[in-house]
Amino acid sequence: MFRYSLALVAGVLASTAHAADTPRVQLTDPFSSGMWEYHQIGLLGDPADIRFDDRVKVIAPAAAEDAFNVPLLVDATALDDVEEIVISVDYGPIPKILSFFPGAAEPKLALRFKIDQATPIRASVRTRSGAWHVGGTLIDAAGGGCTAPAQAYASDDWEEKLGEIHGRLWAASGRARLIVDHPMDTGLADGIPLFIIEELRFSNDSGEELARLALSEPVNEDPAFTLYFxxxxxxxxxxxxxxxxxxxEIEGTLTGEEVN
Amino acid sequence: MPSRRAALRLLAATAGAVVLPAPVFAQARHSYDLRPEPVLPGIWMIEGSTEYFSRENGGAIVNCAVLQGQTGLIVVDTGSSRRYGEALSATLRKLDLRGVSAVVNTHHHPDHYFGNQVFADRPIIALGGTMEAARSNGDAFSDNMYRLLGDWMRGTEPVPPNTVIASDEVQIDGRRFTALPLAGHTEADLVLVDAETGLMIAGDLAFLDRAPTTPHADLATWQASLDTLQAVAAPAILPGHGPLDRTGASLRQTSAYLTWLSETLTEAARTGQDMVEIMATPLPAEFAGMGAQPEEFHRSVSHLFPALERAILPRAN
Incomplete structure (x- = not known):
């Protein structure tokens, strides 16, 4: 009996150790990345219901021309009941870029981010049932985007522009586009502490929240987004x-006003 | 256990009987096949590939002009690596035993000046702005070029120009030129017009059948420079990339492309598109066939769109 319990304890210990670095659901990663399982556990909380899914489209140029401004379009409109989209890189000092809670908007987002090295980039989409659907693409990069100072400091008027918003709505195509002036310092450049926008909420005139973005360090300097309705x-x-x-505080109103 | 002698005999027999594949470390050293083609009396052109940098082309994507000077050959632009400069130096001794007497750099992009290292003891002539930009950007360019070209770059260190050119009428190794200090492709773009033949060496202000590149471009300034070059009415133009131009097509094509690029990006900003959506725009037929498309269009979207868009979208607070 004693021997049996010892074996049981050893068995439990072994399976716990196993669980620490192996996700509950082991997927076949189309990019064979060494980091995906780690992020599946750390960024997504080791969900029980998760799959790679081609219906989640992640579109980016194959090579990052400007490591500070890599454009990305994530489109999960082929899925219903999307509640959250987590956008992340496998390789880089800070893997998470942002979470998008589309709410009343379409589950589709255009953004830009800073890249530190060649990496797979993922959009992990959680639906109301708690199921995760993950899409991705590969981006090659010379890198350095996350560990360099913001370019704003090259000019001396960045403080005056802090929080300025440019943007508008296009009713016919259902687009809302905005650029917010902000250095988005990652805290990784020497002597420059973390300084980022953490949250952007979008609401209608009666105050009802329609969509929300939770930003992390890798979002580009002067973040630029398109939301689709x-x-x-x-x-x-x-x-x-x-x-x-x-x-x-950052505050502004997007309207259908004609452009300059 | 066989004796040592027996083992050696066995080894010798095996080596004699089997032709072993060449081990990887014995692969032929990368080498450039540079062919100076005569284009006008006393002038040769080494024409680069119209592709983007790759490990297949070793970065030999640029055009070099070679002109007979009094004490040797004048070379305009030196290619992308130390090894390119060495190949240039060796090849040109077949045209003039005295070799290269002077070097000119049209601007500070690495495919135009990374061969300078081989000619560091000769005058390397450029605009002052080019010298400064080469000094401040050289290391970053170098990192990227090693990444793109790998072993082709071995031993390459960026050597900025060492002599600032005067404007208007100049002499380089006894040969007379008109030097036009322009800008637009970069902040300092030098154009030389050869007094004897009228040949215009346009640097990267002119491309022909190869997509113009824009990492440091100011499109309005570039267009103004193209107007200046049109007015020269040169009988032949040696563009920075693409074949020799005897009709002025390079200036017209570059101008038309920049106009289209500017209008396309402006319209995209006015209709709320982001960069990935713009990159999916099909190119018009007249530009789709250019070398290095659509990659250069995609690069240009990255270079130009963020600032252009911010200027166009209205304030929302």
Missing amino acids: NPERMPPLLHVRGRDNNGN
Whole structure:
């Protein structure tokens, strides 16, 4: 009996050790990345229901021309009931780029980010049932985007522009586009502490929240996003509210105003 | 256990009987096949590939002009690596035993000046802005070129120009030129017009059948420079990339492409598109067939769109 329990304890210990670095669901990664299982556990919380899914489209140039501004389009409109999209890289000092909670918007987002090295990039999409669907692509890069100082500091008026928003709505195509001026310092450049926008909330005129973004360090300097709405359900205006980690408030209103 | 002698005999027999494949470390050293083609009396052109940098082409994508000077040959632009400069030096001794007497760099991009190292003891002439930009960007360019070209770059160190050129009428190794200090492709673009033949060496202000590149471009300034070059009405133009141009087509084509690029990006910003969506835009037929497309269009979207878009979208607070 004693011997039996010892074996049981050893068995439990072994399976616990196993669980620490092996996810509950082991997937066949199309990119054979050495980091995906780690992120599946660490970024997504080791979900029990997860798969790679071609319906999640992640589109980017094959090579990053500008490591500070890599464009990315994530499109999960082929899935229903999307609640959250986690966008991340496998390789880089800070893997998570952002979480997008589309709410009343389409589960589709255009963004830019800073890249530190060649890496797979993933969009992990959680639906209402708790199932995760993961899409991705590969980006080659010379790198250095995350560990360099913001380019804003090359000019001396960056503080005056902090939090400036440029953007508008296009009702016919259901687009809302905005650029927010912010250095988005990763904290990885020598002597420059973390300074990022942490959150952007989008609401209609009656204050109802329509969509939300939770930003991490790798989002590009002067973050630029396109949100997509069903044109029939496009609000006539969109309030943008957010804050950075130094408590600066960000506030603006996107309308269908003609461009300059 | 066989004796040592027996083992050696066995080894010798095996070596005699089997032709072993050449081990990887014995692969032939990468080498450039540079062919100076005569284009006008006393002038040769080494024409580069119209592709982007690759480990197949070793970065030999640039055009070099070679002109007879009084004490040797004048070379305009020196290629992408130390090894390219060495090949240039060796090849040109077949045209003039005295070799290269002076070097000119049209601008500070690495495919135009990374062969300078081989000619460091000779005058390397450029605009002052080019010298400064080569000094401040050289190391970053070098990192990227090693990444793109690998072993082709072995031993290459960026050597900036060492002599600032005067403008207007200049003499280089006894040969007379008009030097035009222009800009637009970069912040300092030198164009030389050869007094004897009228040949215009346009650097990267002119491309022909190869997509123009824009990493440091200012499109409006570039167009103004192209107007200046049109007015020269040169009988032949040696573009930075692409074949020799005897009709002025390189200036017209470069201008038309930059106009299209600017209009396409402006319209995209006005309709709320982001960079990935713009990159999916099919190129018009007249530009789709250019060398290095659509890659250069995609690169240009990255270079130009963020600033252009910010200027176009209205303030929202």
